[in-house]
Amino acid sequence: MSQKIKVGIIGGSGLNDPHLLHNEQIIDMDTPYGKPSSGLSIGQIQDVDVVILARHGKQHQYSPTQVNYRANIHALKMMNVTHIIATTACGSLKEDIAPGHFVIIDQFIDFTKHRKMTFFESFEKGIVHTSMADPFDPSLRKMLYETTKELGYPVHPIGTVVTIEGPRFSTRAESKMFRLWGADIINMSIATEAMLAKETEIPYAAIAMSTDYDCWKEHETAVTWQEILDVFHRNAENVKKILVQVISKFK
Numbered sequence: 001m002s003q004k005i006k007v008g009i010i011g012g013s014g015l016n017d018p019h020l021l022h023n024e025q026i027i028d029m030d031t032p033y034g035k036p037s038s039g040l041s042i043g044q045i046q047d048v049d050v051v052i053l054a055r056h057g058k059q060h061q062y063s064p065t066q067v068n069y070r071a072n073i074h075a076l077k078m079m080n081v082t083h084i085i086a087t088t089a090c091g092s093l094k095e096d097i098a099p100g101h102f103v104i105i106d107q108f109i110d111f112t113k114h115r116k117m118t119f120f121e122s123f124e125k126g127i128v129h130t131s132m133a134d135p136f137d138p139s140l141r142k143m144l145y146e147t148t149k150e151l152g153y154p155v156h157p158i159g160t161v162v163t164i165e166g167p168r169f170s171t172r173a174e175s176k177m178f179r180l181w182g183a184d185i186i187n188m189s190i191a192t193e194a195m196l197a198k199e200t201e202i203p204y205a206a207i208a209m210s211t212d213y214d215c216w217k218e219h220e221t222a223v224t225w226q227e228i229l230d231v232f233h234r235n236a237e238n239v240k241k242i243l244v245q246v247i248s249k250f251k
Helices: 069-078 138-150 172-181 190-200 225-248
Strands: 006-011 022-027 040-045 048-054 083-092 102-104 107-111 160-164 185-187 204-212
Touching: 006 069, 006 225, 040 225, 048 069, 048 225, 069 190, 083 138, 083 190, 083 225, 102 138, 107 172, 107 190, 138 204, 138 225, 160 172, 160 190, 185 204, 190 204, 204 225
Parallel strands: 006 048, 006 083, 083 204, 107 160, 160 185
Antiparallel strands: 022 040, 040 048, 083 185, 102 204
């Protein structure tokens, strides 16, 4: 008998809609790695079991470095989720990825410095070197891309994200360097989550929404947090529509 589908969603602003989940309950839990960023909201979307976790906490109180990524992923594993979909805001490093565009990430470059990014810090119970050649699940990525396209939103089928430590934004020199490396977008969370999800063998995919052009464009004002929030909030309904339609396809 196949395992019952249960979709985990990791996101931030815009997913606190009280009408998003049917039969919503909040579960507070602990893990061997500490507490996750928030209580887990469990319920149904389109009759599919769903667990929503706020990456930075319900009040966005945790900086990217403070987020307990291991506890977040392990909590979803303890809830027996079969798939994880992550949403994130990102800066664009390419002219054609304009603010408001979506990117279905297929690769990452990890530029973080202070993270707990593995469940296998010790090899006492055996040697584990997890393959990261393809860190994002292709089937989930295909569903996200096709759904976003069906809804008529501008979407890019592939993209490499560089994940920086934060909470500061990049210097212009760093932004230009990341472009030379071949990165398409930049954020502060996805690489860490993707690594940990891959270690747990839970299919994971991320949809990123471009909110700005980072700071590589010489003749544009450098990005501010308020500008990011403004774009993200304007498109929060689009993110929810994508999630609802994707999840309906699991039925």
